[in-house]
Amino acid sequence: MTSNKRRFPYGLLIILALVIGVIAVIVWFKPDPSAAEPMTAAVSAADNDSGSSMTAMSDPGKGDEALAPQTSPFTTGLESLPRSLRGTDVDGEIIIDENKQLVVTEGLRRLFDYFLSALGEEDEATIYARVESYIRHHTPEPAASQAVAIFNQYVAYLKAIPDIEKRYGNLQLQATKSGQLDLNAVSQQRQDVAQLRQQFFAQETIVAFFSSEEEYDDYSMEMVRINQNQQLSEAQKQAVRQDYISRMPDNAIKANIEQQANLGELMARTQEMKAKGASPEALYNMRRELVGEAAATRLAQVDQQDANFDQRFQQLQSQKQKVLAQTADKAQAQTQIIQLEKQLFDDAERKRLAGYAALKKNALE
Structure with a gap:
């Protein structure tokens, strides 16, 4: 159950x-x-x-x-x-x-x-x-x-x-x-x-x-108060947020807030580092610092899986263009494209193809 x-x-x-x-x-x-x-x-x-x-x-x-x-x-x-x-x-x-x-x-x-x-x-x-x-x-x-x-x-x-x-x-x-x-x-x-x-x-x-609800509400209000303070720069706001969290009682609530803060920073820094072409080792070290060795290892594995998927996707797109250029019969071309998809991807991966293609297209626009 x-x-x-x-x-x-x-x-x-x-x-x-x-x-x-x-x-x-x-x-x-x-x-x-x-x-x-x-x-x-x-x-x-x-x-x-x-x-x-x-x-x-x-x-x-x-x-x-x-x-x-x-x-x-x-x-x-x-x-x-x-x-x-x-x-x-x-x-x-x-x-x-x-x-x-x-x-x-x-x-x-x-x-x-x-x-x-x-x-x-x-x-x-x-x-x-x-x-x-x-x-x-x-x-x-x-x-x-x-x-x-x-x-x-x-x-x-x-x-x-x-x-x-x-x-x-x-x-x-x-x-x-x-x-x-x-x-x-x-x-x-x-x-x-x-x-x-x-x-x-x-x-x-x-x-x-x-009591737990009240502690979260206190935290929420303080975060809004900090965000609405026009006298602070973004860097200063972030410092004040971290200071507030550091002074919270050591309990499960604080641990969850810290974890979420780390996840937010993790996503931002990962995107920034990848955009600059950071090496897998550099990404791993950054992640290990923020979320620990076990999570950093899992994320590295996800990166490898994503890279492998993307490589096969690019291969599919290249071969798909050749099929469409060389085959006049649209139905026959579609049959060949489906066969290519089956060769390159398993059933679960094939369900991702349409969404992944849309993401790639949006990224180029």
Whole structure:
């Protein structure tokens, strides 16, 4: 079965949809940290041990009462999954301590999002029953009821988020018409979202569910602020960016940001060096410095494969021109060209030919 990591389409910061190229990549490499601090006992999302159903309890530190268990059509929560979830692994985790108390992690939020992603295929009542059944089947009390209570709070929070987005949406649109993002409006929006979270969650839940997201948002805003600073040259902007990243806490987020920064630099420097006719050895040394020896070796192999493909492509083009010049019958010429393609390329490579020819043509224009 393939892993499936889904997010309920709640609105967060419009910033990630508006920022320019260097910021837009953040969504792509944002990590999915499923690991929590070691606990005495843990219940995985894929664990099949069943737990008991008891009276619902509230989120630790909150007085909100969760909904009492209702009669459910589900036992495990995985019966008759909607089409979009079939053939996937349940994402997320439920972790408990030695006293069977819930340990709130970002993985719990991912678990909620996994099931909520089917909204539209299933109605809310069905999804709620499915999630509660899944939690109670896999989790002992009191952790099960604590998780159900937080799920109810999370759903209420997601329903409240669009009101904040509506208040700031037009401001963001107007601010970006000139190509500049209104960072003051974004900051105020983030404050409103933070206040909303305080209304629905205990502080430990806020930290577990949103701390990584907040760190990425901080990074995103700082990158936009640097990019919009007209007093800095491009070289100075790059230096400030690197300084900001160097001062970030040493964690998975920083590692991913550094990796992405290295990949961006790798692509730019590779293109520049190839344009200047750099030797394979020079390319290898540059890549090893940026992404390590193993990656540099793989990239060198890709270069060799690309060079070999290009050589055979040029051979095909030369022979193709001869066939077209010497054969008056177009159908016969096409048959010969197809035979040439089969001689020079395997089936997978032949699928690349049309696209590769278009790229070569565009490069010459």
